Amino acid sequence: MRTRDADLSDALMMKLFENSTEAIFFFDREGRALAMNPAAKNIVDPDILKQLYQGYPEALCGTCRGYTSELELRTCHNCYFNTPDSEEFSSYQVYLETKDKGIIPFAATFHTIDEASGVRVFMLRDLTRQFKTQEKFYQNKMMKHVIEAQENERKRISRELHDSVAQEVMGAVIDLRLLKYMTADEQLLKKVKQTEMSMTRLLNDIRNLSVELRPAALDDFGLEAAFRSHFKRMEQSYGLVIEFHSQLSDKRYGSEIETVMYRVCQEAVLNALKYAQVDKVKVTLAENDGVLRLLVEDEGIGFHPGDEPGGTGLGLFGMQERAELVGGTFSVDSGVGRGTRILLQIPLRNTLNKEGNPE
Amino acid sequence: MINKVDYGQELHMLRTALGYDFMSLALAEPAEYDYVLRWKYASGNTNDRYKRIVLQSGRGIAGIVFKTGKPFLISSVQEDVRPDNLFNYPITKMENLNSIGAVPVWNDARVEGVLLGGFRSGRRVNAEMLQALEEAARRGIGELNGKELLLS
Numbered sequence: 175m176r177t178r179d180a181d182l183s184d185a186l187m188m189k190l191f192e193n194s195t196e197a198i199f200f201f202d203r204e205g206r207a208l209a210m211n212p213a214a215k216n217i218v219d220p221d222i223l224k225q226l227y228q229g230y231p232e233a234l235c236g237t238c239r240g241y242t243s244e245l246e247l248r249t250c251h252n253c254y255f256n257t258p259d260s261e262e263f264s265s266y267q268v269y270l271e272t273k274d275k276g277i278i279p280f281a282a283t284f285h286t287i288d289e290a291s292g293v294r295v296f297m298l299r300d301l302t303r304q305f306k307t308q309e310k311f312y313q314n315k316m317m318k319h320v321i322e323a324q325e326n327e328r329k330r331i332s333r334e335l336h337d338s339v340a341q342e343v344m345g346a347v348i349d350l351r352l353l354k355y356m357t358a359d360e361q362l363l364k365k366v367k368q369t370e371m372s373m374t375r376l377l378n379d380i381r382n383l384s385v386e387l388r389p390a391a392l393d394d395f396g397l398e399a400a401f402r403s404h405f406k407r408m409e410q411s412y413g414l415v416i417e418f419h420s421q422l423s424d425k426r427y428g429s430e431i432e433t434v435m436y437r438v439c440q441e442a443v444l445n446a447l448k449y450a451q452v453d454k455v456k457v458t459l460a461e462n463d464g465v466l467r468l469l470v471e472d473e474g475i476g477f478h479p480g481d482e483p484g485g486t487g488l489g490l491f492g493m494q495e496r497a498e499l500v501g502g503t504f505s506v507d508s509g510v511g512r513g514t515r516i517l518l519q520i521p522l523r524n525t526l527n528k529e530g531n532p533e
Numbered sequence: 534m535i536n537k538v539d540y541g542q543e544l545h546m547l548r549t550a551l552g553y554d555f556m557s558l559a560l561a562e563p564a565e566y567d568y569v570l571r572w573k574y575a576s577g578n579t580n581d582r583y584k585r586i587v588l589q590s591g592r593g594i595a596g597i598v599f600k601t602g603k604p605f606l607i608s609s610v611q612e613d614v615r616p617d618n619l620f621n622y623p624i625t626k627m628e629n630l631n632s633i634g635a636v637p638v639w640n641d642a643r644v645e646g647v648l649l650g651g652f653r654s655g656r657r658v659n660a661e662m663l664q665a666l667e668e669a670a671r672r673g674i675g676e677l678n679g680k681e682l683l684l685s
Contacts, residue, residue, distance in 0.1 A: 377567075379589065448616075
């Protein structure tokens with residue numbers, strides 16, 4: 175006599191079988207399909223379905239595209255179908271050619287549920303989404319590494335130029351200046367003066383190179399100082415006037431955040447210079463409610479978002495990527511004839527890095 | 534510099550003679566400003582923004598001419614410069630120039646300045662005009678004697 179509990183679990187099992195999103199196949203000892211649920215029927219091509227029911231040897235191979243072993247992403251070596259109940263196949267990854275979604279990765283189990291009759295069950299769960307999430311995660315991580323490596327390398331070369339090369343040249347310039355106390359030869363002094371001028375300009379070029387690679391001010395004095403010197407150079411090099419408002423004074427943030435802020439601002443201002451046809455840009459830097467904000471505005475010609483980009487279009491993408499790396503948001507507000515506003519917001523508190531540890 | 538030369542006046546006369554809409558002269562600043570190059574004088578300018586720019590060796594019009602000692606010609610800014618490169622030539626934007634030529638000004642076998650002439654209208658600087666500009670620079674401007682480095 176059956177108990178109510180058993181009835182209930184029967185009913186539940188039926189519901190599970192009928193409505194589960196997980197594909198379930200039952201096979202007998204000979205490998206003929208005994209039953210499969212609607213989810214399973216949804217995956218498999220009708221022709222192969224028929225073959226499965228008829229117990230065609232290797233019918234499953236019509237849809238299976240190999241499982242993932244330690245050695246290969248997709249292999250048929252040591253097929254799970256022939257060796258159920260081995261430790262290896264309690265949970266594994268398999269690729270199936272599906273009816274309408276192409277080759278899809280599944281998490282699978284294949285094991286015997288009835289020793290006496292040899293009935294085996296094959297269960298599949300779609301892994302596409304997990305794979306996508308994982309891929310995105312991996313991509314983010316790689317991007318972070320690449321950007322970090324690039325910044326570190328720039329920092330190294332920048333320091334080298336600044337501390338070593340520039341210092342040497344500086345020494346030589348001073349030596350040249352001393353020469354005028356050592357001789358009264360007018361002609362010689364004139365030549366020395368010319369050399370001193372060239373060397374001084376060379377020294378400036380080296381310093382400029384160093385700052386362009388990565389401003390030491392960013393590491394030593396923080397965002398505001400780095401911004402101010404960058405804007406001064408923009409004005410000197412391109413005649414672009416930058417109206418800069420900052421409420422940060424000399425407050426410091428994590429090096430990663432400061433780098434993102436600096437690079438995004440650099441790119442945004444350069445974009446304004448290149449495309450907006452303006453000679454004035456407004457930059458505002460503020461922190462409130464634990465969010466660091468950077469606003470770059472111009473009153474230039476603007477553009478229609480989504481249009482074919484005037485440049486490579488990589489700049490906007492890069493800014494977006496950098497913002498995402500520190501959990502920030504990045505937005506562009508522009509329209510033809512009404513200028514462009516670029517807003518970067520980075521939350522400061524509760525920032526978790528990718529490993530889930532507090533920064 | 535004891536005898537202060539009126540570069541501005543000289544530049545103005547040169548512009549009248551050569552017929553440019555705009556002319557400017559870049560010179561090195563004195564030692565206390567690290568000898569940086571700036572557009573020091575201009576004639577036919579519409580504003581004073583050109584004074585903002587500090588020229589970097591090898592960049593921009595003056596920078597290239599200064600470093601190479603060779604003349605430089607953009608016969609049509611619109612046609613010859615891609616829009617996303619335009620920012621490299623800020624003076625064209627500031628003075629709305631459409632055609633420019635620039636030549637080095639020599640002094641004792643060194644490039645000490647850059648002389649630039651440009652048009653706003655449809656007129657274009659051509660090879661002959663560039664040559665005339667070069668000859669003017671070779672005659673010397675102000676204290677610069679125009680003596681070129683002659684490689685024997």
